[in-house]
Amino acid sequence: xxxxxxxxxxxxxxxxxxxxxxxxxxxxxxxxxxxxxxxxxxxxxxxxxxxxxxxxxxxxxxxxxxxxxxxxxxxxxxxxxxxxxxxxxxxxxxxxxxxxxxxxxxxxxxxxxxxxxxxxxxxxxxxxxxxxxxxxxxxxxxxxxxxxxxxxxxxxxxxxxxxxxxxxxxxxxxxxxxxxxxxxxxxxxxxxxxxxxxxxxxxxxxxxxxxxxxxxxxxxxxxxxxxxxxxxxxxxxxxxxxxxxxxxxxxxxxxxxxxxxxxxxxxxxxxxxxxxxxxxxxxxxxxxxxxxxxxxxxxxxxxxxxxxxxxxxxxxxxxxxxxxxxxxxxxxxxxxxxxxxxxxxxxxxxxxxxxx
Amino acid sequence: xxxxxxxxxxxxxxxxxxxxxxxxxxxxxxxxxxxxxxxxxxxxxxxxxxxxxxxxxxxxxxxxxxxxxxxxxxxxxxxxxxxxxxxxxxxxxxxxxxxxxxxxxxxxxxxxxxxxxxxxxxxxxxxxxxxxxxxxxxxxxxxxxxxxxxxxxxxxxxxxxxxxxxxxxxxxxxxxxxxxxxxxxxxxxxxxxxxxxxxxxxxxxxxxxxxxxxxxxxxxxxxxxxxxxxxxxxxxxxxxxxxxxxxxxxxxxxxxxxxxxxxxxxxxxxxxxxxxxxxxxxxxxxxxxxxxxxxxxxxxxxxxxxxxxxxxxxxxxxxxxxxxxxxxxxxxxxxxxxxxxxxxxxxxxxxxxxxx
Numbered sequence: 001x002x003x004x005x006x007x008x009x010x011x012x013x014x015x016x017x018x019x020x021x022x023x024x025x026x027x028x029x030x031x032x033x034x035x036x037x038x039x040x041x042x043x044x045x046x047x048x049x050x051x052x053x054x055x056x057x058x059x060x061x062x063x064x065x066x067x068x069x070x071x072x073x074x075x076x077x078x079x080x081x082x083x084x085x086x087x088x089x090x091x092x093x094x095x096x097x098x099x100x101x102x103x104x105x106x107x108x109x110x111x112x113x114x115x116x117x118x119x120x121x122x123x124x125x126x127x128x129x130x131x132x133x134x135x136x137x138x139x140x141x142x143x144x145x146x147x148x149x150x151x152x153x154x155x156x157x158x159x160x161x162x163x164x165x166x167x168x169x170x171x172x173x174x175x176x177x178x179x180x181x182x183x184x185x186x187x188x189x190x191x192x193x194x195x196x197x198x199x200x201x202x203x204x205x206x207x208x209x210x211x212x213x214x215x216x217x218x219x220x221x222x223x224x225x226x227x228x229x230x231x232x233x234x235x236x237x238x239x240x241x242x243x244x245x246x247x248x249x250x251x252x253x254x255x256x257x258x259x260x261x262x263x264x265x266x267x268x269x270x271x272x273x274x275x276x277x278x279x280x281x282x283x284x285x286x287x288x289x290x291x292x293x294x295x296x297x298x299x300x301x302x303x304x305x306x307x308x309x310x311x312x313x314x315x316x317x318x319x320x321x322x323x324x325x326x327x328x329x330x331x332x333x334x335x336x337x338x339x340x341x342x343x344x345x346x347x348x349x350x351x352x353x354x355x356x
Numbered sequence: 357x358x359x360x361x362x363x364x365x366x367x368x369x370x371x372x373x374x375x376x377x378x379x380x381x382x383x384x385x386x387x388x389x390x391x392x393x394x395x396x397x398x399x400x401x402x403x404x405x406x407x408x409x410x411x412x413x414x415x416x417x418x419x420x421x422x423x424x425x426x427x428x429x430x431x432x433x434x435x436x437x438x439x440x441x442x443x444x445x446x447x448x449x450x451x452x453x454x455x456x457x458x459x460x461x462x463x464x465x466x467x468x469x470x471x472x473x474x475x476x477x478x479x480x481x482x483x484x485x486x487x488x489x490x491x492x493x494x495x496x497x498x499x500x501x502x503x504x505x506x507x508x509x510x511x512x513x514x515x516x517x518x519x520x521x522x523x524x525x526x527x528x529x530x531x532x533x534x535x536x537x538x539x540x541x542x543x544x545x546x547x548x549x550x551x552x553x554x555x556x557x558x559x560x561x562x563x564x565x566x567x568x569x570x571x572x573x574x575x576x577x578x579x580x581x582x583x584x585x586x587x588x589x590x591x592x593x594x595x596x597x598x599x600x601x602x603x604x605x606x607x608x609x610x611x612x613x614x615x616x617x618x619x620x621x622x623x624x625x626x627x628x629x630x631x632x633x634x635x636x637x638x639x640x641x642x643x644x645x646x647x648x649x650x651x652x653x654x655x656x657x658x659x660x661x662x663x664x665x666x667x668x669x670x671x672x673x674x675x676x677x678x679x680x681x682x683x684x685x686x687x688x689x690x691x692x693x694x695x696x697x698x699x700x701x702x703x704x705x706x707x708x709x710x711x712x
Binding site for chain 1: 380381652654655663665666667668669670671672673676678680681682683684685686687688689691692695696698699702703708711
């Protein structure tokens, strides 16, 4: 058996700055999706953290978020050292976020291998997930390649980017990153067996990530390196961060890098992009109803009740999504969940900041 | 023109002791139907009082209720003299209630003509209502007959008693009181033109009411007369009232009395017996929706939203009754409104006194 090039410490960087309006009224500006327990008993952020249990030491887990979300992040992750919450001065897409994580994590865990995760995704099988992470970590450490996870598509999604893979096996060469496709193209991707959803989950060594950024996206790294060199004063970060181009890591780096591999995920994944998606992963009763909170259901089928402290009594209804919050109530046909965005826009137009 | 036999003062007695569970979650033990603004902007009790405006002096309006409802009754009717709220020691059906009103009102307004009204009914045309009241008052005062209002049936209701009338014109002879009929009989009543719903609204002089009670239902009156004779101590009323048979005025008196007339109502009436009935009398928007409170509706038809302080957002739904209360939420198909009773029973069985 071969010996690793070098002993690497596994580091997880959880991106937790997301906003999102598709879970209104449960999600609000100050209460984004990662804080919600819309799937399972705990918040998606907490589940993301717990999923790492036993494989990543808490002091090697870092969460990047904005200052307004830091307190709730800390409250949900009491085991996390306070200094492991990395504050973005503002949301500027994933490339600045990950470069900021890089310059802070490499000081604390030099020689680490970094797994990039999202705080608001759902994964069914934590053990398969950790095994796949290990596959990616080993590959990244041995080869120096950037590794991306690929999710095998289950339907022709047009809202995700795709990864085209070459070869077979647990780690494959990336042939190309493909932009969000139109439906006809998505259908060929679904059929090909070579295309995977890009879920924005990556594994790379800190050293290789730095080297690749320096080569392909120096503008992303330079302002943050300068900030660190000048002492890393938190008060100066805002100005430095503002100089980093606002761009996704896929565009800034992944599509340009040549040393990229994909690990096809064996775990079941969802970005939990809408209320119906949140329903999909919960156990329904015999009539197909999903209930959070207290509900009294008579002759009610295929509904989801995301309740709060109030009792919800339903009779003679079907195919509804009901979300009961302190100051707002959503009642939506399952097939109309995309209209939640419209509702939020209307509230914005009406100046109902109190409900956003 | 003939001169009246005697100058009569018009007195209204509003029965406001009702409970009822059909408007759960809006109605509760301590918040019965008469306190709810489920039709119109004000409570049904307040609307009943306001309807008398200009025809009955506030000091000649009496409200009979139970002690637990007295404070809210007073709050809703600030113009009403406090002593005009007559307290029933307990709910014992309408005969004891009206006998109690009699013995108290006849001391305050001797020689009055008493209109018996319900606090939780809805009437569309207040001016027609007052004209019909005047017709009944005049008839009662001139003839000494007991007058009952008859509502012309609009569908074969099987939940009401009926009045069979003889003759034509604004005041008719009562041929018979008919019990709640089975559907086939209700259909013949609907077709006959001679049958009216008994809405429990009466007009009679205090003297004639006393005389008729003494003749046909002496047991109803005797304990209360004895109580008055012994000084009318409020502390003694409970014991006296407990001796009055628990019976409806229709059974105790109206079905036995021979000197009874019916005034066919020209006004539109409803006992507002269910959520769909409450919808019937409100103005709907172009899509057939009725809204109380704040609502944001997208592609939503033929729904009723009885909201509270919360915003209700609905999308892609139809034929729903939504009732949003502080601690409970009802979502019910319009055709399943009778299941509200079942819901209340289930809550009772589960010991949820907090929601009853």
